[in-house]
Amino acid sequence: MAAGESQRVSVDADxxxxxxGEVALTVENLPSGVGALPAIAEPTDKATAxxxxxxxxxxxxxxxxxxxxxxxxxxxxxDARPTTAPLMVELKARPxxxxxxxxxxxxxxxxxx
Numbered sequence: 483m484a485a486g487e488s489q490r491v492s493v494d495a496d497x498x499x500x501x502x503g504e505v506a507l508t509v510e511n512l513p514s515g516v517g518a519l520p521a522i523a524e525p526t527d528k529a530t531a532x533x534x535x536x537x538x539x540x541x542x543x544x545x546x547x548x549x550x551x552x553x554x555x556x557x558x559x560x561d562a563r564p565t566t567a568p569l570m571v572e573l574k575a576r577p578x579x580x581x582x583x584x585x586x587x588x589x590x591x592x593x594x595x
Contacts, residue, residue: 485515486560493521493554495575496547503579507552510572512594515562521552568593 483489493507509518554573571594577584 483516483556483558485558485562485564488555488557491554491556492551493573494549494551496549498547501577501579502548503577505550505552506576506578506583507554508574508576509554509556510574511569512556512571513562513565513569515559517557517559519555519557521554570594 495505497505507521509520512518570591572589572591574587574589576587
């Protein structure tokens with residue numbers, strides 16, 4: 483990403499163990515002059531599909547966890563200096579239940595080129 487540009491990154495994940503709240507996403511350890519607008523993701527509707535078997539709908543949520551999708555916008559300031567090597571940044575996901583952050587969070591370190 484060049485100075486003065488922005489780039490969107492989509493984040494998709496499964497919500498397991500019956501979790502139905504929101505997830506707050508943040509990115510840490512970004513290089514100087516680069517920022518990320520935080521995102522809050524809400525779960526998508528649980529999918530059901532018509533069944534050809536007697537009894538009607540099958541309930542996929544019994545077999546596959548609901549998913550969420552969010553977009554994080556990375557923004558490089560016009561005077562951001564180029565880097566010569568990839569940097570390791572950390573994406574953090576924090577569950578929100580009833581409008582309050584949970585005590586736990588998940589993180590993933592990845593390479594930013």
